[in-house]
Amino acid sequence: MSAVDFEAFVHELADVSGRAILPFFRTALGVEDKTRGAAAFDPVTAADRAAEQAMRSLIRRSFPGHGIRGEEYEDEHLDAEFVWVLDPIDGTKSFIAGMPAWGTLIGLTRHGAPCWGMMHQPFIRERFYGNGEIARYRGPAGERRLMVRPCESLADALLFTTSPLLMGEADRARFVTVEKTVRLSRYGGDCYGYCMVAAGHVDLIIETNLQDHDIVPLIPVIEGAGGIVTDWEGNPATGGGRVVVAGDRRVHEQALETLARG
Template identity: 40%
Template sequence: MTALPAGFPRDAVLEAAGAAADVARSVVLPFFRRGVRADDKTDASPVTIADRTAERAIRAVLSERLPGFGVMGEEFGLEGADSPYRWVIDPVDGTRAFLTGRPTFGTLVALLHDNVPVLGVIDQPVTGERWIGLRGEATRYVSTLPGTPVTRPCADVGRAELSCTAPEIIDAPHRSGFDALAAAAKRTSWGGDCYAYGLLALGQIDIIAECTMKIWDWAALVPVVEGAGGRMTDWAGRPLRADGDGTVLAVGDGGLLPHVAGLLTPGIAIK
């Protein structure tokens, strides 16, 4: 695994990320299954008082703990753009799941160094599960539920469990590629948002393929998945970038990557 940057404040970063996830959990839980109203954003995705309040609380914690770091959030944009370190947060990833009372949403807290994710936290407030990924270290899973944060061997697409949040996030240019992958996989399941990536890190899912993803949707997932033994790229097998095409591919077994990427994006060659 790639090492952390020289002088990286490991303990302070882990403590800040944990405190941010804790405060988000305390804010979000009282709104769960309480019939909160949703507003539609310009992209037609919903946002609630839980999203906005949790993001404000996360920003306050992170700014107090590590004031020199930048912060980017889904709801309130970017502060501190000049810092090489940037927090990227999604207070409620899976607002549709949250609105319909499904405990598959989560809070995402990531830290980027020079635009590369070095830390990621997935927190599920209702079930009390938390995944913590830090570059160069094995992913940790903190929960009273059973689970070990190690992806499972599965080098054959025909035996693989494929997951995607919803059919509508597969945009038209990528539909044929997804359909080819779904036809080759053992089974396709829908739903999960960030929670599905936590399940992949626990060896329950083998492949996740999605489109229309923003950096706050995937930044925290990369250290978690890769620290558990998996790989994350775009559909062409390239490193994920903020200015990329919005496709995200996660595989638990790295041996799947060439075949899966070839199905999603015919004609490419992946090592």
Template identity: 50%
Template structure:
């Protein structure tokens, strides 16, 4: 269990990690960079030196400062402790690499501390826009100012975001997403982790995604929850392992969308 004093210490350290990563990622952003495709076949899952170098500096700082803590990152895997064994830092050095290589500014660095049971600290950092969002138990901030989700009781009033509708699996999964999307007021695409930050800050209402990994979601969960929102799987269970996830600023909106998504929820 992580104590309140440790929360403050680790939150400050998460900001130090984000600062170190920013120094790396901004050096590469909008400059020529080689792109490697990690996916097989016709799929496209890009990675760059910016991803790898930013994660390397984060891991080095964690190992130096908290050698008994675990690390789970997108580019270099898992080391030391496990998520069920003790404090583990869960990191995605660049969430939104497609945006990064396209010169678009809404990619972010995701840093979470999992206490062995669930993520208790989450940081969403957007170096290109100068915005930073933090979630700790009972407190959510954007650039150190309190943030809060907004009330939105119905799908008809909601603004929905997903990274790309084409990423949903054909069949029941895409049909379930489309059924929700058909009921909302406005849809916005392509924002990656920035969409979750905007839900927490009270500008968007709903994010629906699929095919995610733990490092895609663990940093955003504490931010959404501390701001007053809710984030679960499509079946209504924990979202911390990724897969199919839904985040909403209002629990009533979450319930309405979940009723539709449950038809395509995977166990």
């Protein structure tokens, strides 16, 4: 199977997931709490489940030997050479609030290494996708290659995080040391912020408590656009956890140094 063929299939997965999700957006859909009140509110909707089921069915039919790692259902064949990593709605809290800052994350790993990824926002009709070597955008504004922007200093950087309230107290204190240094910080966005790094509008993202399905599909997009993704210690971030994403390696290095000092 060639890289071109996988690209076509990634778009096909985006099509079927989008068709499953859109009938639920900005409607009176039911919302469940995955924690059942035992921890911070973690919502899941019928749209999440419908989209993941649609993608899983298509993968099983098209590539029965591939593995699947999803957010809503049991893992399948994680020892396979190729494993699909799915997050049907990243940003469910924005979704249930009617805000468009959410997206479907579709990733593919080969021997555990991310090799394809996409963020699809079907309501806005935007797709950000890449294979680690090149990344592209497709949407109402046309189609173009994605490229990060240069940013020499942390003091010039635009920083995003979903919310500091999602961080533990110690990690939040370390995050604040970076936040005090940057030119501007903004909250929210979930997966959309990562795509803005790839598109050259945001310089830095710092997060904690991510799952692998939150980040694996985004790594080939960011790296394909020229960016870098690691954990807070500079190691690969494929397992999730604490993540630092930057468009410029100079800002990435300064952010890691500042987090370590904090």
